[in-house]
Amino acid sequence: MVIEQEKMQRLATRMVEEEVKGRSPWADARKRFLRNKAAMAGLVILILVALFALFGDMLAVWSNEELDFSVMGQVATMGAPSLENGHYFGTDDLGRDLFSRTVQGTQISLMVGIVGAGIAVIVGTLYGATAGYVGGRTDQFMMRAVDILMSVPYMFVLILLLVMFGRSIAMLFLGIGLISWLEMSRIVRGQTLSLKNREFIEAARATGVSTWKIIIRHIVPNLLGVVAVYATLLVPLMILTESFISFLGLGVQEPLTSWGALISEGAGTMNYGTLWQLAFPLFFFVITLFGFFFVGDGLRDALDPKDR
Amino acid sequence: MFAYIMRRLAVAVPTLLLLIVISFVLMHLAPGGPFSQERELPARVLANLNAKYGLDEPLWRQIVNYVYSIVIHFDFGPSFVYPDRTVNELLADGFPVTLTYGSLAFLAAVLVGVGLGVVAAIRHNSWLDYLAVGISIGAQVLPNFVMAPILVLFFTLTWRILPGGGWSFSDPSFWIMPVIALATSYMASIARITRSSMLEVLGSNHIRTARAKGMPEHRVILRHALKPAMLPVISYLGPVFVSMITGSVVIDIYFSTGGIGKAFVESALNRDYAVMMGVTILIGALTILFNLVVDILYAWIDPKIRY
Numbered sequence: 334m335v336i337e338q339e340k341m342q343r344l345a346t347r348m349v350e351e352e353v354k355g356r357s358p359w360a361d362a363r364k365r366f367l368r369n370k371a372a373m374a375g376l377v378i379l380i381l382v383a384l385f386a387l388f389g390d391m392l393a394v395w396s397n398e399e400l401d402f403s404v405m406g407q408v409a410t411m412g413a414p415s416l417e418n419g420h421y422f423g424t425d426d427l428g429r430d431l432f433s434r435t436v437q438g439t440q441i442s443l444m445v446g447i448v449g450a451g452i453a454v455i456v457g458t459l460y461g462a463t464a465g466y467v468g469g470r471t472d473q474f475m476m477r478a479v480d481i482l483m484s485v486p487y488m489f490v491l492i493l494l495l496v497m498f499g500r501s502i503a504m505l506f507l508g509i510g511l512i513s514w515l516e517m518s519r520i521v522r523g524q525t526l527s528l529k530n531r532e533f534i535e536a537a538r539a540t541g542v543s544t545w546k547i548i549i550r551h552i553v554p555n556l557l558g559v560v561a562v563y564a565t566l567l568v569p570l571m572i573l574t575e576s577f578i579s580f581l582g583l584g585v586q587e588p589l590t591s592w593g594a595l596i597s598e599g600a601g602t603m604n605y606g607t608l609w610q611l612a613f614p615l616f617f618f619v620i621t622l623f624g625f626f627f628v629g630d631g632l633r634d635a636l637d638p639k640d641r
Numbered sequence: 642m643f644a645y646i647m648r649r650l651a652v653a654v655p656t657l658l659l660l661i662v663i664s665f666v667l668m669h670l671a672p673g674g675p676f677s678q679e680r681e682l683p684a685r686v687l688a689n690l691n692a693k694y695g696l697d698e699p700l701w702r703q704i705v706n707y708v709y710s711i712v713i714h715f716d717f718g719p720s721f722v723y724p725d726r727t728v729n730e731l732l733a734d735g736f737p738v739t740l741t742y743g744s745l746a747f748l749a750a751v752l753v754g755v756g757l758g759v760v761a762a763i764r765h766n767s768w769l770d771y772l773a774v775g776i777s778i779g780a781q782v783l784p785n786f787v788m789a790p791i792l793v794l795f796f797t798l799t800w801r802i803l804p805g806g807g808w809s810f811s812d813p814s815f816w817i818m819p820v821i822a823l824a825t826s827y828m829a830s831i832a833r834i835t836r837s838s839m840l841e842v843l844g845s846n847h848i849r850t851a852r853a854k855g856m857p858e859h860r861v862i863l864r865h866a867l868k869p870a871m872l873p874v875i876s877y878l879g880p881v882f883v884s885m886i887t888g889s890v891v892i893d894i895y896f897s898t899g900g901i902g903k904a905f906v907e908s909a910l911n912r913d914y915a916v917m918m919g920v921t922i923l924i925g926a927l928t929i930l931f932n933l934v935v936d937i938l939y940a941w942i943d944p945k946i947r948y
Contacts, residue, residue, distance in 0.1 A: 480652075484932055485928075486925050486928050489905070497668065577784070583910075600793075603798065
């Protein structure tokens with residue numbers, strides 16, 4: 334029997350390496366995600382919108398506060414989108430450049446969405462994981478509190494807050510953050526309940542790891558999939574909430590603006606024949622929501638292939 | 642069943658009280674009282690105003706009075722901005738309007754949504770299915786404040802067939818756009834939920850048994866599939882109700898329908914705290930009541946729930 338020792342050795346090392354590398358569930362998920370056309374399209378849209386928000390200002394000829402006196406008063410005829418005078422998206426009824434206003438609105442709306450979802454992720458995950466892991470009376474009390482808060486008509490309370498404490502971006506963030514984590518904490522709690530009796534948690538407990546450390550080091554990392562999916566789907570909901578409030582004129586205040594405020598302006602002036610004022614903000618609003626929904630659905634399908 | 646309802650009520654009542662107390666305390670935490678204006682009022686005038694509205698009493702006393710008058714007399718007190726009007730009058734003005742188009746929109750969303758979802762599930766992977774899925778994906782990004790201007794753009798400004806705003810109880814053409822604008826996105830969600838739960842139910846064993854017995858397909862769907870498939874839809878009705886009430890604010894503003902949303906936004910812009918709190922509490926009460934009804938309905942339909 335002639336066996337080439339050297340080749341055998343190589344095969345063995347390769348097999349060991351393969352086994353070590355393996356295919357983690359995350360790699361599998363990534364593959365499935367990359368194969369999902371809708372999700373990839375959504376991702377591309379979101380990247381483009383983000384680039385628009387980050388670098389759109391550099392392309393703008395006019396700032397968002399400048400009034401163009403040459404079109405003022407005759408916006409319907411002179412203020413249409415045009416490359417010549419630098420108003421790529423036209424102007425609004427005051428003669429402000431709609432391109433740079435849309436850039437700014439995009440920045441604010443995205444920021445609200447991401448901050449809102451971020452608060453939900455941090456607060457909701459910790460709250461839900463704590464309630465689920467500690468269990469018993471604490472759990473009941475914590476989740477009952479969530480139940481009660483969820484049955485409050487939050488949009489009205491949010492507007493109440495905004496009116497009483499002044500309409501500022503900070504207040505808007507705080508208000509949206511106050512409500513966004515509720516659903517997240519429920520989902521996380523459910524997931525934690527099914528995690529907490531697994532062997533590795535038992536092992537951690539047996540070796541005397543403190544409760545808090547188990548939650549942070551062992552429970553939370555295992556929740557990442559669910560949290561990531563839910564956070565992606567939460568961003569558009571936060572954007573919707575903010576746009577709703579701004580549409581009513583109770584959200585961000587001039588000179589700041591957001592998609593909701595721009596859509597509201599556009600909707601108010603469309604019967605003067607300045608449709609672009611509605612069309613451009615609406616376009617960005619719609620494609621971004623689509624992008625987030627597609628990416629969120631794609632992530633969910635990728636991480637949970639059974640649930641198709 | 643009775644015990645279950647009582648238990649749910651035992652949670653609902655404190656929730657409502659908590660909402661009242663929270664909004665009341667918020668009002669007190671707010672910088673500047675309800676009467677602070679750009680021009681400072683003389684101290685005597687302010688003291689008199691506070692005395693008139695009972696704002697000079699200790700906080701706990703005010704809360705007790707407020708809760709007492711709401712619970713016993715259903716009286717939300719006077720408006721802080723319009724001296725001759727009470728919050729009750731302002732609410733009573735708008736409520737019938739909101740109720741009319743709101744319940745129509747709710748019905749439309751549920752009936753069309755469930756219908757679309759069921760048809761899509763029965764004709765799975767047909768063009769009807771794709772159409773229903775397409776509509777429900779598209780309508781996700783068409784919330785009421787996007788639908789409203791788009792509808793007006795087409796029906797009022799382009800085709801000139803519907804009035805662009807206002808309200809009349811006798812002329813249904815005023816109702817159409819508010820109802821569509823309010824219902825569309827929820828109709829889509831309901832259709833999506835119905836479709837996926839119907840698909841799941843249609844794949845289950847008891848449906849196979851029913852078909853194997855030779856039961857006609859329409860009976861299989863109506864008698865055996867629809868009821869269990871409705872459970873996720875029913876639990877979604879609570880959130881829909883809340884969002885629709887919230888959405889009615891946009892409808893009232895955009896279409897000038899004059900429902901309670903108008904009172905709410907006007908009071909928000911005027912800082913008329915009494916009206917804002919009145920609307921918030923009324924809507925909170927409705928929400929809690931509706932959730933109670935949904936829970937009871939759910940418990941009644943789902944045999945698996947032991948209450």
